[in-house]
Amino acid sequence: xxGANYQLAYSLYPYKxxxxxxxxxxxxxxxxxxxxPVGIATALDLAKRGTPVLVLDDHEGVGxxxxxxxxxxxxxxxxxxxxxxxxxxxxxxxxxxxxxFHGQDKVFQFNLLPEDGHKNPAFINLQQxxxxxxxxDALRRAEAAGAPVEIRGRNVVTGIAPQDDHVRLEIETPDxxxxxxxxxxxxCDGARSPLRNxxxxxxxxxxxxxxxxxxxVKMKADFPTERWFxxxxxFEGSGQSALLHKQPDDIWRIxxxxxxxxxxxSELDPDRIRARVxxxxxxxxxxxxxxxxxxxxxxxxxxxxxEKFRHxxxxxxxxSAHQVSxxxxxxxxxxxxxxxxxxxxxxxxxxxxxxxxLLDSYAEEREYGADENILNSTRATDFLTPKxxxxxxxxxxxxxxxxxxxxxxPMVNSGRLSxxxxxxxxxxxxxxxxxxxxxxxxxxxxxxxxxxxxYLLDMLKGQFxxxxxxxxxxxxxxxxxxxxxxxxxxxxxxxxxxxLAQRYLGPASQAVYLIRPDQHIAARWAQATSHxxxxxxxxARAQEA
Amino acid sequence: xxxxxxxxxxxxDGFYDELLGAHDGMDDAQSDAFNARLILILANHIGDRQVLxxxxxxxxxx
Numbered sequence: 001x002x003g004a005n006y007q008l009a010y011s012l013y014p015y016k017x018x019x020x021x022x023x024x025x026x027x028x029x030x031x032x033x034x035x036x037p038v039g040i041a042t043a044l045d046l047a048k049r050g051t052p053v054l055v056l057d058d059h060e061g062v063g064x065x066x067x068x069x070x071x072x073x074x075x076x077x078x079x080x081x082x083x084x085x086x087x088x089x090x091x092x093x094x095x096x097x098x099x100x101f102h103g104q105d106k107v108f109q110f111n112l113l114p115e116d117g118h119k120n121p122a123f124i125n126l127q128q129x130x131x132x133x134x135x136x137d138a139l140r141r142a143e144a145a146g147a148p149v150e151i152r153g154r155n156v157v158t159g160i161a162p163q164d165d166h167v168r169l170e171i172e173t174p175d176x177x178x179x180x181x182x183x184x185x186x187x188c189d190g191a192r193s194p195l196r197n198x199x200x201x202x203x204x205x206x207x208x209x210x211x212x213x214x215x216x217v218k219m220k221a222d223f224p225t226e227r228w229f230x231x232x233x234x235f236e237g238s239g240q241s242a243l244l245h246k247q248p249d250d251i252w253r254i255x256x257x258x259x260x261x262x263x264x265x266s267e268l269d270p271d272r273i274r275a276r277v278x279x280x281x282x283x284x285x286x287x288x289x290x291x292x293x294x295x296x297x298x299x300x301x302x303x304x305x306x307e308k309f310r311h312x313x314x315x316x317x318x319x320s321a322h323q324v325s326x327x328x329x330x331x332x333x334x335x336x337x338x339x340x341x342x343x344x345x346x347x348x349x350x351x352x353x354x355x356x357x358l359l360d361s362y363a364e365e366r367e368y369g370a371d372e373n374i375l376n377s378t379r380a381t382d383f384l385t386p387k388x389x390x391x392x393x394x395x396x397x398x399x400x401x402x403x404x405x406x407x408x409x410p411m412v413n414s415g416r417l418s419x420x421x422x423x424x425x426x427x428x429x430x431x432x433x434x435x436x437x438x439x440x441x442x443x444x445x446x447x448x449x450x451x452x453x454x455y456l457l458d459m460l461k462g463q464f465x466x467x468x469x470x471x472x473x474x475x476x477x478x479x480x481x482x483x484x485x486x487x488x489x490x491x492x493x494x495x496x497x498x499x500l501a502q503r504y505l506g507p508a509s510q511a512v513y514l515i516r517p518d519q520h521i522a523a524r525w526a527q528a529t530s531h532x533x534x535x536x537x538x539x540a541r542a543q544e545a
Numbered sequence: 546x547x548x549x550x551x552x553x554x555x556x557x558d559g560f561y562d563e564l565l566g567a568h569d570g571m572d573d574a575q576s577d578a579f580n581a582r583l584i585l586i587l588a589n590h591i592g593d594r595q596v597l598x599x600x601x602x603x604x605x606x607x
Contacts, residue, residue: 397582
């Protein structure tokens, strides 16, 4: 039996023997390997669409440690569609202000507060165990309402054999081995992905020679709810950079950049960690406040991805497919975008509403997203840890200029925080017959707007949707082969703040948008015929060879 | 407008003197930092990525 390798924060799917373990290998349309945030989001999305999913996880619940803490608006928008967004925002800490220090001095501060008229905030901080639990809670609610999903805990996948028309998985359990067959397997088994290794796939990229110490401390402090980041921090033993950030439950995330040549064991000695934390906190509070160390860890990181996210009937999503530095909150947030992108496509393929090559567009779009994340993450890392003398000189020149001159502030890079990916120029994009607004161009995710009756994104329920503004929507027959919802709005009746017009019309007086099930824009026109919509629907489902 | 590599600064001797004079009293590290700040300020003033790219290429091609 392959042993459990981490402690659980919550036991959510304890091992239970199922009849299938004593029967010949049973066939499933989709098997998701890995019950982390990406696996659960993918399974939940598919099951809500009526496609049966089996999730296999090697543990029985959510691992301890806060790990990912920053969840971006796009993730919350997706979680809303899946039924988990409200729990996350209610529990999470909403923050907007970031301060950047260099030594003793404040360099500048920034405000991420988005323009008004969005349901969700730009970011929340939330410990990953909560994030995962809320997704599993939503999955359980969907399951109770009839969604076809099953999670099997302590089912460790030990073998994978892809065939032409199915994939066979070998599984170890406390009651011995069994096997399942799957039409498709989604590998959401994390950065060390056993499936990726079993398939002999390379995970290439760049290793950064640096160690970061995380200390999550519990304390009552009246520091503001802001992200504080220090370059060359003035407090003792803090390394090259440091971060202080608030989480729920009076937990503060502290991060110290320790450098490459360290002794991990001695750096994890609680007394040594406390000395560092004492120095940081007393420099800010004037004294050492009472606090408890909740969780500590030292991490190194790489920026890398597998070359192809799709290998026939096996699809890689989340950390198994790509890994970035934590600066920018691009790990879990991009993994959730993978789930969002893959679920509707796989659902349509399994239902016969789209050709199998639609799955290639998952790889195309999310490989593009991964490259964007790796680029941003690598640049942030190069700014944080200059690799040569001249890069130190320029880095510190930027920091010193930024104190007085606004032009240098956009160059200060303590992590470019995750923004949703825009699929500019990729295969599923239909015509873009409006020049503006740029933020709602074809390939972009829909921007939220407050309507008279609620928020726009809440009206987009995970189907293809025709959004008609100030014009009657074109009708689409069943010939299109897929369900299409219609949302007809007028600026006069539905746009109390003018945000809808600003974000979707610009200078135009009317518009028709075709929106994908994942809320990305497939095509847009000033006016469109049924024929235009049907043609764009074919492109968006990869039916045009 | 492309990168201007023709004489463009009035009183070139005076400018050169002023540039070197700005480094008076600095050690190497201070001079390096000054130069970096100056490059960033000038680059922002120019703002045009194509001109900046052409300038970097011209500086490399010696």
